[in-house]
Amino acid sequence: MPALDDGTPLFVQIAEQLADDIVGGALAEGARVPSTNELAAFYRINPATAAKGINLLVDDGVLEKRRGIGMFVAAGAQEQLRAGRRKRFAEQYVDPMLAEANRLGIDTDTLVSLVRGPGWHNGGSRP
Secondary structure, three states: OOOOOOOOOHHHHHHHHHHHHHHHOOOOOOOEOOOHHHHHHHHOOOHHHHHHHHHHHHHOOOEEEEOOOEEEEOOOHHHHHHHHHHHHHHHHHHHHHHHHHHHHOOOHHHHHHHHHOOOOOOOOOOO
């Protein structure tokens, strides 16, 4: 697990790291998630802070509590997280790019060429 930074609340960073691990496959569906105490010890934070991060994912249905044995990645969690990230990606990057391309009069073919990479927008072939 990577180190935490100062820019975002710690509990949010814990939730984001666990979500990254699920999306990336490091935590598979059905896998046990580190406990609040394990996360607290690893990151040297208060266990309540770690619990708050885990509970964000429980509230979203990404993690499930199994009484007496711990937290586990819920079935469908990876696809749920990917779908949410794809939606945010489109809202943050694709929609503004399409709006700007429209303002600049860039047609679809030219836009696709620009997205494919350097060289295309200058009329050259892809390196």
